Amino acid sequence: MGKPVKSAVNISDDEIRASLEKGQIRLLDERGIDVMLFSPMASAMGHHFGNALVSRYWTEVNNDLIHRVCRLYPARFVGVCSLPQSAGVSPGECVEELERCVNEFGFVGCNLNPDPSGGYWTGPPLGDEWWYPLYAKLQQLDVPAMIHASATCNPAFHTTGSHYLNTDATAFFQLMESRVFRDFPKLRIVMPHGGGNVPYQAARYRALCIMNKWEPFDDFIKRIYFDTTVYNQDAMELLIKVVGVDNIVFASEMLGGVNTTDPATGKSFDDNGRFIDAISWLTDQDRSKIFEGNARKAYPRLDVALARV
Amino acid sequence: MGKPVKSAVNISDDEIRASLEKGQIRLLDERGIDVMLFSPMASAMGHHFGNALVSRYWTEVNNDLIHRVCRLYPARFVGVCSLPQSAGVSPGECVEELERCVNEFGFVGCNLNPDPSGGYWTGPPLGDEWWYPLYAKLQQLDVPAMIHASATCNPAFHTTGSHYLNTDATAFFQLMESRVFRDFPKLRIVMPHGGGNVPYQAARYRALCIMNKWEPFDDFIKRIYFDTTVYNQDAMELLIKVVGVDNIVFASEMLGGVNTTDPATGKSFDDNGRFIDAISWLTDQDRSKIFEGNARKAYPRLDVALARV
Numbered sequence A, B: 001m002g003k004p005v006k007s008a009v010n011i012s013d014d015e016i017r018a019s020l021e022k023g024q025i026r027l028l029d030e031r032g033i034d035v036m037l038f039s040p041m042a043s044a045m046g047h048h049f050g051n052a053l054v055s056r057y058w059t060e061v062n063n064d065l066i067h068r069v070c071r072l073y074p075a076r077f078v079g080v081c082s083l084p085q086s087a088g089v090s091p092g093e094c095v096e097e098l099e100r101c102v103n104e105f106g107f108v109g110c111n112l113n114p115d116p117s118g119g120y121w122t123g124p125p126l127g128d129e130w131w132y133p134l135y136a137k138l139q140q141l142d143v144p145a146m147i148h149a150s151a152t153c154n155p156a157f158h159t160t161g162s163h164y165l166n167t168d169a170t171a172f173f174q175l176m177e178s179r180v181f182r183d184f185p186k187l188r189i190v191m192p193h194g195g196g197n198v199p200y201q202a203a204r205y206r207a208l209c210i211m212n213k214w215e216p217f218d219d220f221i222k223r224i225y226f227d228t229t230v231y232n233q234d235a236m237e238l239l240i241k242v243v244g245v246d247n248i249v250f251a252s253e254m255l256g257g258v259n260t261t262d263p264a265t266g267k268s269f270d271d272n273g274r275f276i277d278a279i280s281w282l283t284d285q286d287r288s289k290i291f292e293g294n295a296r297k298a299y300p301r302l303d304v305a306l307a308r309v
Helices: A013-022 A024-031 A052-072 A091-104 A129-141 A159-176 A202-211 A217-223 A233-243 A273-277 A284-298 A301-307 B013-022 B024-030 B052-072 B091-104 B129-141 B159-176 B202-212 B217-223 B233-243 B273-277 B284-298 B301-307
Strands: A036-038 A077-079 A110-112 A145-147 A189-191 A224-227 B036-038 B077-079 B110-112 B145-147 B189-191 B224-227
Touching: A013 A024, A013 A052, A024 A036, A036 A052, A052 A077, A052 A091, A077 A301, A091 A129, A145 A159, A159 A189, A159 A202, A159 A217, A159 B159, A159 B202, A202 A217, A202 B159, A217 A224, A233 A273, A233 B233, A273 A284, A284 A301, B013 B024, B013 B052, B024 B036, B036 B052, B052 B077, B052 B091, B077 B301, B091 B129, B145 B159, B159 B189, B159 B202, B159 B217, B202 B217, B217 B224, B233 B273, B273 B284, B284 B301
Parallel strands: A036 A077, A110 A145, A145 A189, A189 A224, B036 B077, B110 B145, B145 B189, B189 B224
Antiparallel strands: none
């Protein structure tokens, strides 16, 4: 642990192809999805594990592997990197790896873990200037950060249950009570899991913005993109209603935290495009934004990456 | 701090009356509410503050004051106590104060803080036997615990925003992955804030129960009561739909975290009975359960307390 060594990853291209053909590519085809943004598995980012050098080597190896995937299937996968975060280490230390992935590999975004301690929340909140060197680089490169936790080592939390969803709500609130978007007006942020609790608790957030004289909630929420990884009809409708059709980016977890069949429908929980199809008050233009247009807006380099194909 | 002294609280009955007549009693009358369960203010429980003896004295003083309120207005207020919790101290140490409040004062329930560290989550989860002496006493006395955080001293969280709501979701998940209800089948638990994120993220919880072979989500959720402190129509409908009319207990925060007017409606955010009135698919019997019957079921000693009036 103290003296990590970085060596070659012994996975052949054929092994990568075999894994993807029976996994993500099969599901993309089944569900009519053209392109997937592919990032290292969030729960395995493991920023709390070892030290900053362990995190750096592990992150580089993972981003390299994502790059190999994207080169093998340039029409299906576009890369998003993880960052070599480590508890107590300046986020400025991640800038070099972000630049490598964007400039050398053509990646279009990154994952940003607001709690690299893994559930102990020992670091400064996202509104603190501690994070500003990273925000400056994100804005300069014009790539978004998806806010996403990794696994928790705190027994109070469950990784893909309470920890992920709490992290979404916590990060949203940290940004809402901060001046981050005044200091970085072009910073792009994407929230996973349909925003954790934000659409359901919108009235509370709205009231707290009024009571604290913050930017009105209905203006603030437009600064952020929300993905659609909620898995029933009612939640999907609430999400789109609260956030609005211009800030919703289609996503499902392939393969992720809800990788099983819903006995009520006989379909996989994460086969969630059908919930969007079923919303009667969406127009074809709305659906086009949710399934494609908003992703191109949130990830401006996506157009460039796809034009290369 | 190291040598706390407990002395008399210099608040006269007239001062108590003056505060309540222009506060809670005015609002109860305006909103047609007969009886309110009155507990010490959650954000001021302050279990992270000082040491166990500070927490004990402060909790006793607060519970004594609640008891005075209930004696002054026995037809309007029924007492719910806070507990002298302290980070790292066994919950068994709270049993004596719980018994005092229930047996001597006629209180009908308590607040239970799953994170007495105030946002650092340093203690064992609610599924740990660490909590069992308290659960045994709650079950024996037949009084429910409302799960509720106090203020956070961790800058990652906002007390009435992310910390309260995260705590609801965290506690729900800790219980869901535990054997607490197998070991204490008659334990009564109430969740505030409409369950934090639970109704919105129900499909994720449902999937995780299947993947982990836990009790099915739709059975587990019936073991817990949820209050109605969500503040718009869509959230209220989602809450009641997911939890079911038999497990919903009417509540609003009077006066609490959302103490302001909604500019969209001109009404106070926490005047939330109207959302229940407006749900077309509820019957009169359903509304009767939500506004009264379920509270009598969740708090069995409420009947006794009100019969004394």
